[in-house]
């Protein structure tokens with residue numbers, strides 16, 4: 001179903017109060033759309049958001065195609081973003097990425113067949129002092145090792 005429930009609409013109203021025009025709240029609203037829809041902006045939501053933000057469909061599509069953090073395809077239950085920018089790369093970021101690829105048998109941009117994990121390669125997550133790191137579901141980035149990733153993946157598989 002396209003459209004926010006009452007609880008999310010309260011969040012939307014709170015966002016609108018922060019900006020002079022409704023369309024200025026577009027990015028945080030698109031993040032709410034993704035939060036409510038398996039990490040993506042599905043079919044039909046572009047029109048809904050355009051009406052909500054009192055802007056054009058073209059503007060919505062322009063924003064969605066410009067920002068690579070706004071996704072059109074669903075992510076896994078655990079969306080892993082692995083940083084391979086230079087500071088993380090020098091601390092083993094590429095090895096971490098390759099380890100996750102091998103462990104989950106998926107490449108960046110893909111989701112495991114059980115829908116549990118998806119992987120994305122990203123540039124700096126603004127926490128270089130913790131390198132190498134990953135970020136899961138938009139939470140704070142965490143310093144990782146191959147061993148800590150193995151343990152985490154096993155725990156998440158058990159939780160389902």
Ligand code: FES
Pocket residue numbers: 083084085086087088089123124125126127128131133
């Ligand atoms: S380079 Fe990875 S967080 Fe900055």
